[in-house]
Amino acid sequence: MARRLIGLDIGTNAVRVAEIEPGDPPRLTSFGQVALPPGAMRDGEVVDPAAVSAAIQRLWSELSLKKGPVRVGVATPRVLVRTVDLPTMSDVELACALRFQAHELIPIPLEDAVLDFQVLEALSIPEVGSDGTPSQPMSRVLLAAAHKDLIRNLTGAVRAAGLTVASVDLVPLALVRSVGRRVSDNGGGVEAIVSVGGGVTVVVVHELGIPRFVRILGSGARLVTDAIARDLELTQDQAEAVKREDERAPVDLRQRAHAAMARPISDLVEQIRGSLDYYRTQPDAIRLLRVTLTGGGSLTPGLADQLVDTVGVPVDLARPREHIAVGDIGFPDDRLPLLDPFMPVPVGLALGGLMPGKRIDLLGGDHKESAGRGQLIKVGALVGGVLLVGLAGLTYLKQQQVDDEKANLASAVATNTKLQNQISALSDVAQRQIQIESLSAETQALLANDVSWSSMLQAISRTIPNDVWLTSFQGKVTAATPAAPAPAAVAPATSGGSTSSTTTPVAPVAPVTPTATGPSGTVNFSGSGRDFDSIAAWIQRIGSDIPSFSDLWVPNISKGAATSSSGSTATPAVTFSSTANITAAAKSNRDQNYKVTP
Numbered sequence: 001m002a003r004r005l006i007g008l009d010i011g012t013n014a015v016r017v018a019e020i021e022p023g024d025p026p027r028l029t030s031f032g033q034v035a036l037p038p039g040a041m042r043d044g045e046v047v048d049p050a051a052v053s054a055a056i057q058r059l060w061s062e063l064s065l066k067k068g069p070v071r072v073g074v075a076t077p078r079v080l081v082r083t084v085d086l087p088t089m090s091d092v093e094l095a096c097a098l099r100f101q102a103h104e105l106i107p108i109p110l111e112d113a114v115l116d117f118q119v120l121e122a123l124s125i126p127e128v129g130s131d132g133t134p135s136q137p138m139s140r141v142l143l144a145a146a147h148k149d150l151i152r153n154l155t156g157a158v159r160a161a162g163l164t165v166a167s168v169d170l171v172p173l174a175l176v177r178s179v180g181r182r183v184s185d186n187g188g189g190v191e192a193i194v195s196v197g198g199g200v201t202v203v204v205v206h207e208l209g210i211p212r213f214v215r216i217l218g219s220g221a222r223l224v225t226d227a228i229a230r231d232l233e234l235t236q237d238q239a240e241a242v243k244r245e246d247e248r249a250p251v252d253l254r255q256r257a258h259a260a261m262a263r264p265i266s267d268l269v270e271q272i273r274g275s276l277d278y279y280r281t282q283p284d285a286i287r288l289l290r291v292t293l294t295g296g297g298s299l300t301p302g303l304a305d306q307l308v309d310t311v312g313v314p315v316d317l318a319r320p321r322e323h324i325a326v327g328d329i330g331f332p333d334d335r336l337p338l339l340d341p342f343m344p345v346p347v348g349l350a351l352g353g354l355m356p357g358k359r360i361d362l363l364g365g366d367h368k369e370s371a372g373r374g375q376l377i378k379v380g381a382l383v384g385g386v387l388l389v390g391l392a393g394l395t396y397l398k399q400q401q402v403d404d405e406k407a408n409l410a411s412a413v414a415t416n417t418k419l420q421n422q423i424s425a426l427s428d429v430a431q432r433q434i435q436i437e438s439l440s441a442e443t444q445a446l447l448a449n450d451v452s453w454s455s456m457l458q459a460i461s462r463t464i465p466n467d468v469w470l471t472s473f474q475g476k477v478t479a480a481t482p483a484a485p486a487p488a489a490v491a492p493a494t495s496g497g498s499t500s501s502t503t504t505p506v507a508p509v510a511p512v513t514p515t516a517t518g519p520s521g522t523v524n525f526s527g528s529g530r531d532f533d534s535i536a537a538w539i540q541r542i543g544s545d546i547p548s549f550s551d552l553w554v555p556n557i558s559k560g561a562a563t564s565s566s567g568s569t570a571t572p573a574v575t576f577s578s579t580a581n582i583t584a585a586a587k588s589n590r591d592q593n594y595k596v597t598p
Contacts (some may be wrong), residue, residue, distance in 0.1 A: 011036075012041045015056055017031070017070075025324050029328075034055045071169055072158055073349045081142065085141070104116060113146065125329055153365065167352070175348055194294070196300070201268065213278070219267075231260035258301075294320075321340065351532045449519040456508055456546075468527070468529040548582065550581045
């Protein structure tokens with residue numbers, strides 16, 4: 001029987017499955033989707049596990065699929081993807097190095113995160129450094145991290161449907177596998193794949209299949225549907241039908257729908273443009289030649305055209321059937337093009353099972369426990385065999401006992417001599433330990449006011465309202481305030497009726513080491529927003545959702561007009577300045593790296 005690879009995509013509005021048979025090209029043998037109830041998924045995360053499990057069971061039943069290992073995808077703003085350049089080393093060494101640096105690379109506590117990585121490529125470096133010494137080989141590594149609860153909810157819903165989770169893959173990587181193309185014959189350009197879902201939009205830039213930039217936006221085509229439902233007073237299903245059946249809707253209804261759709265489409269396009277512009281500004285960015293648009297939201301009328309005008313490069317719709325052969329999946333040939341927006345993610349997840357080498361898998365330690373148990377069984381069998389051999393040789397060991405005791409005595413004498421030599425050589429260990437502890441204390445004192453600016457900026461980028469833009473940011477740190485030491489205590493005592501007095505000394509109190517309360521200081525922002533509601537949202541989010549700030553206020557605000565790139569006045573805008581105090585939560589944890597553990 002041919003090996004089956006199954007990719008399962010759990011989106012905002014539906015669950016989709018693709019079954020692939022390996023080959024040249026791979027062959028799609030089954031594909032289908034089942035709708036999810038509203039609210040079952042939010043921002044790419046499972047909110048109602050029971051509803052998701054029920055939809056998966058229904059999908060398997062309708063397609064008569066056999067239950068087997070599935071490759072699940074994840075795409076949510078709470079999944080972080082970074083590229084890191086590190087010296088070339090083994091996978092085991094890389095895993096240790098990345099975990100050691102994780103607090104600097106990801107704003108997630110290590111105990112709450114699932115981490116994994118894959119090596120993208122070896123970097124080209126000079127054979128000899130500037131100082132004349134041989135250069136160390138370097139590799140570019142893709143690091144992915146997600147919150148454990150996010151992965152636990154996702155895999156739990158799949159397992160509750162009676163399926164086995166083979167791996168948890170990244171949706172951006174699945175998109176590159178299924179629809180990524182060469183956009184230049186000489187390899188001198190990159191392609192951006194933009195997948196617009198109901199609640200999440202994925203932007204991934206790749207060069208010949210190697211991801212160069214990944215961003216996951218927490219908004220999608222659901223914003224357009226919500227706007228139509230609100231402005232035209234329709235249900236969600238009716239609004240979705242009006243959006244999809246644009247040309248067949250009555251003229252007056254179509255005109256009202258277009259007016260309602262204009263703002264959310266513009267906002268979504270601006271977020272996509274902002275992500276691509278951020279990539280373009282990177283020092284090692286390669287020229288963007290083409291955008292490939294996919295996902296159910298790509299069918300939104302006017303989205304592709306507005307994206308072309310805004311991004312300034314050609315925008316094509318994804319054609320996943322160019323990369324695979326399509327078998328009898330229950331759809332007539334003339335309707336296969338309708339599936340193109342929905343195929344890339346599940347097909348790309350399934351194709352991940354064909355990729356050689358180590359690949360990112362955010363499943364975590366659950367699936368490794370079974371392998372560990374299997375390994376333990378093997379080890380137990382080996383130990384049992386050794387014991388049998390030992391019992392069989394017991395008689396022989398008895399006969400050799402006298403000789404062994406003599407050998408042990410000689411070994412003990414040699415060991416004793418060796419230990420005496422080591423004691424002499426290590427006589428100054430205690431002094432060195434004192435020096436190490438002293439250096440550790442000095443280092444921690446120097447880092448008492450160290451602020452994690454990178455974590456602060458990442459928190460701002462996650463929290464800032466979509467219609468507020470920062471133009472400047474300044475931060476100033478003042479010294480940590482030490483706690484006052486306890487004064488020495490003296491108890492006076494006087495003799496009754498006497499003109500003299502005596503003072504009874506009390507045993508001196510051990511001095512209290514001053515402890516710092518943490519760094520303090522101020523930050524100053526300058527920025528602009530669409531209206532005063534935007535600034536109110538800024539105050540609400542930044543002031544309450546970021547623990548590194550307190551007492552945020554806006555001393556200056558003025559109303560002006562925002563000007564579009566064409567020079568015409570667009571919407572009213574305000575500019576403002578804002579300040580906040582830095583709290584102890586802004587302190588970095590770099591001093592923990594130098595703490596001596598007793």
